[in-house]
Amino acid sequence: MCELLAMSANVPTDIVFSFTGLAERGGRTGPHVDGWGITFYEGRGCRTFKDAKPSSDSEIAKLIKAYPIKSEVVVSHIRQANRGAVSLENTHPFVRELWGRYWTYAHNGQLSGYQEKLNSSRYQPVGDTDSEMAFCWILQQLTEKFGEGRPETMTPVFEYIASLAEQIRQLGVFNMLLTDGEYLMTFCSNNLCYITRRAPFGKAKLIDTDVVIDFNQETTPDDIVTVIATRPLTDNEQWHILQPGNWRLFRLGEVCAGS
Amino acid sequence: MCELLAMSANVPTDIVFSFTGLAERGGRTGPHVDGWGITFYEGRGCRTFKDAKPSSDSEIAKLIKAYPIKSEVVVSHIRQANRGAVSLENTHPFVRELWGRYWTYAHNGQLSGYQEKLNSSRYQPVGDTDSEMAFCWILQQLTEKFGEGRPETMTPVFEYIASLAEQIRQLGVFNMLLTDGEYLMTFCSNNLCYITRRAPFGKAKLIDTDVVIDFNQETTPDDIVTVIATRPLTDNEQWHILQPGNWRLFRLGEVCAGS
Numbered sequence: 001m002c003e004l005l006a007m008s009a010n011v012p013t014d015i016v017f018s019f020t021g022l023a024e025r026g027g028r029t030g031p032h033v034d035g036w037g038i039t040f041y042e043g044r045g046c047r048t049f050k051d052a053k054p055s056s057d058s059e060i061a062k063l064i065k066a067y068p069i070k071s072e073v074v075v076s077h078i079r080q081a082n083r084g085a086v087s088l089e090n091t092h093p094f095v096r097e098l099w100g101r102y103w104t105y106a107h108n109g110q111l112s113g114y115q116e117k118l119n120s121s122r123y124q125p126v127g128d129t130d131s132e133m134a135f136c137w138i139l140q141q142l143t144e145k146f147g148e149g150r151p152e153t154m155t156p157v158f159e160y161i162a163s164l165a166e167q168i169r170q171l172g173v174f175n176m177l178l179t180d181g182e183y184l185m186t187f188c189s190n191n192l193c194y195i196t197r198r199a200p201f202g203k204a205k206l207i208d209t210d211v212v213i214d215f216n217q218e219t220t221p222d223d224i225v226t227v228i229a230t231r232p233l234t235d236n237e238q239w240h241i242l243q244p245g246n247w248r249l250f251r252l253g254e255v256c257a258g259s
Numbered sequence: 260m261c262e263l264l265a266m267s268a269n270v271p272t273d274i275v276f277s278f279t280g281l282a283e284r285g286g287r288t289g290p291h292v293d294g295w296g297i298t299f300y301e302g303r304g305c306r307t308f309k310d311a312k313p314s315s316d317s318e319i320a321k322l323i324k325a326y327p328i329k330s331e332v333v334v335s336h337i338r339q340a341n342r343g344a345v346s347l348e349n350t351h352p353f354v355r356e357l358w359g360r361y362w363t364y365a366h367n368g369q370l371s372g373y374q375e376k377l378n379s380s381r382y383q384p385v386g387d388t389d390s391e392m393a394f395c396w397i398l399q400q401l402t403e404k405f406g407e408g409r410p411e412t413m414t415p416v417f418e419y420i421a422s423l424a425e426q427i428r429q430l431g432v433f434n435m436l437l438t439d440g441e442y443l444m445t446f447c448s449n450n451l452c453y454i455t456r457r458a459p460f461g462k463a464k465l466i467d468t469d470v471v472i473d474f475n476q477e478t479t480p481d482d483i484v485t486v487i488a489t490r491p492l493t494d495n496e497q498w499h500i501l502q503p504g505n506w507r508l509f510r511l512g513e514v515c516a517g518s
Contacts, residue, residue, distance in 0.1 A: 042311075042346075042347045043346055043348060044346075044347075044385050044386065045346055045350065045385070045386065046347065046348075047308070047310075047347060048306065048307065049306070049308070050304075050306045051306075052301075052304075059322065059326045060322070060326075063319065063322050087301075087303075087304055088301045088302065088304025088305065088306060089302060089304030089305075090304070091304065095354075096355075097355060097382065097383065097385060100383035100384060100385055102385055121407045122381075123356065124356065125359060126303050126304070126356060126359055126360060126361055127304065148380045148381070
């Protein structure tokens with residue numbers, strides 16, 4: 001399968017610590033060698049770094065681990081291919097524009113019998129993964145339900161996305177990350193967890209490599225930072241484990257909706 | 260203004276040499292310090308590296324200069340801001356999906372009185388540049404004229420884009436690069452030139468920094484590589500200078516249409 005990583009924060013924050021743990025799973029402590037990607041939002045803009053090579057052995061991943069990009073929202077993915085060849089066009093995250101925002105999406109899982117159900121025309125997949133088809137289908141449903149303008153209140157939009165994700169989950173495993181750069185949504189099919197860090201900050205120790213960080217040194221007392229991952233990245237903190245069908249919506253580092 | 264750089268090749272080719280010349284103009288030999296970006300196509304997939312910092316002083320630009328990514332089509336841009344603040348969402352190139360392909364676009368110039376004329380709903384700008392508005396408007400016109408499916412022959416599509424570009428040129432300066440990953444189009448408003456390199460290959464010397472390359476050592480006899488730039492990047496080769504209103508369409512390194 002794959003592994004997911006995301007962050008929502010109330011101040012621009014770097015994700016070097018968590019990405020360092022995740023990248024190890026792309027070939028060293030995990031089997032996810034079929035590419036990786038990470039999208040950073042800085043204001044309304046975003047940039048995605050991608051590679052079809054294993055993250056544990058990628059020049060670009062080295063840059064990401066060495067060069068802290070401060071961001072309010074991050075979505076990352078390391079891939080173990082099931083549907084679709086190992087290639088750049090099949091590498092997550094996928095980014096599309098809707099309502100004048102960039103929406104970024106990553107999926108962990110595998111779907112069956114999805115071709116007919118997830119067909120769409122306005123947003124068309126470029127690669128040949130089940131994941132990208134599901135993303136295009138969700139965006140098309142949003143334009144059909146909410147029209148061409150960004151709704152003033154976004155919570156109903158994400159509640160509707162949760163109902164779409166529930167439909168997709170009937171086709172297989174569908175753990176999802178989705179953001180418009182302001183809101184970050186996670187939908188759990190079987191494996192997703194999160195942790196919200198705030199003052200008083202402590203130390204955290206990565207599971208996958210011998211790195212410890214003292215967040216007290218890296219933060220201010222007002223910082224609130226949520227990290228979402230397929231499996232916990234640290235072994236000395238308490239992660240919230242989501243149950244199948246659960247979803248959470250985060251904004252500025254905190255839960256603002258979900259079930 | 261800004262500077263543009265692009266490449267079309269019949270084999271995956273790296274653009275390190277040309278980008279090294281361009282990046283100097285982003286703060287060292289030129290005034291374009293308000294961000295830069297570069298998009299590489301590898302098959303149908305593409306990846307964009309962007310920074311709102313000057314290219315002459317960017318960690319990510321250093322990676323691009325040191326790490327040769329082989330690509331058939333490349334589009335790059337260094338920015339000197341006129342419309343829109345210095346920020347990631349205003350940094351070119353812009354990428355959107357149409358007909359199941361990623362389309363990448365960059366603009367050099369400045370438009371006036373464009374807000375009403377270039378309005379669009381299906382593709383909406385995320386940033387606040389005249390450039391991105393023009394890109395969204397072009398894509399919307401394409402869906403209105405050609406529908407939801409990719410036309411079998413693409414030359415009429417690019418002929419139509421040239422007619423749209425001619426309309427946009429009435430609003431100001433509009434030098435444009437546009438690609439769907441297979442075709443690369445350039446439209447000249449005042450400054451654009453290109454060179455097609457093929458066997459027998461020779462040496463080339465950058466204008467902006469003291470770098471010489473012997474393409475004979477880097478290529479095979481069948482390689483055909485076209486490089487497009489705002490101003491010539493080398494001073495010992497003959498570049499084709501486009502005239503106002505000229506456009507060219509390249510595929511696999513060679514001109515396939517234009518006027």
